[in-house]
Amino acid sequence: MRLRHIEVFHAIMQVGTISGAAQVLHISQPAVTKVLQHAELQLGMPLFERVRGKLYPKPEAHRLFAETEKLHRDLQGIRRLAASLKNRACETVRLVATPTVAISVLPAALTDWRRDFSQTRCELATFHTSEIVNALRLGEADLALSLQDPRHPGIEAEAIAQGALTVMAPAGTWSAAECAEPVTPAALVDTMHGELIGLADGDPIGEMVVAACEAQDVRPVFHTVVQTYQIARALVEAGAGCAVLDPFTAASGTRDKVQCRPWAPAMPVQLYLLTASHAPLSHGARELANCIGAAARALIEKR
Secondary structure (H helix, E strand, O other), rough: OOOOHHHHHHHHHOOHHHHHHHHHHHHOOHHHHHHHHHHHHHHOOOOOEEEEEEEOOOOHHHHHHHHHHHHHHHHHHHHHHHHHHHHHHOOOEEEOHHHHHEEEHHHHHHHHHOOOOOOOOOEEEEOOHHHHHHHEEEEEEEEEOOOOOOOOOOEEEEEEEEOEEEEEEEOOOOOHHHHHEOOOOOHHHOOOOOEEEEEEEHHHHHHHHHHHHOOOOOOOEEEEEEEEEHHHHHHHHHOOEEEHHHHHHHHHHOOEEEEEEEEHHHHHEEEEEEEEEEOOOOOOHHHHHHHHHHHHHHHHHOO
């Protein structure tokens, strides 16, 4: 089968009709019919039963569809890559970041960067780290930000800012003197006001917190578990409990609503600049990365 045959066959299998496939592919119904007939002629067998103008896939069609699914996804990836390469002819910087970094660090960084790059188009998107890797490899992004090093052979990771795990609590939880001192897992569990908010299973920071607690024979009970650091921060600001978070989220909390203390033992958290290997950044993208690093470091220092 040729690629055109597979494309038409896949569209018919997805929507179930010749007319629907024609709409999906933006071609005429006779063109779809002609390609399908040619594909069946080359295969030497029919793929569909024709009953009163409707198509019903034969068992062979279902098997063929399962085998061509991966190729169809690869073709879509190639199209996205081709489109992104075309768009790079324009002066555009495409940045993706995890939601936490996008909310806490990027606004100030982008404001500083705009002073020198007022006419450069910047496209911002938020992804999880696994999605970031795919976006960089497909050429859909120029640079990315994450609190994790994906340790992928096709991705370069550069640490541009560093802080430490931070305990965030509602305002009034601790005295001014206590806020200057680190807090251990045992002290947090014993003396905190309200609930300790947990992070979802598999979250890197959540795993660090649980490991530190278990090392001190502390078994925290999480009655509230959240998917994102921003939700945890919002809950703390509302007085719903305490949370152990990355330093950037903690530093961006509303000052009159929260208090922050270092977590003991100290555990570093780094902000990584991620780029595709062998894909050097443009001048504008590199300067944006510099502004992001400076904004991240300033955010932590202010807290």
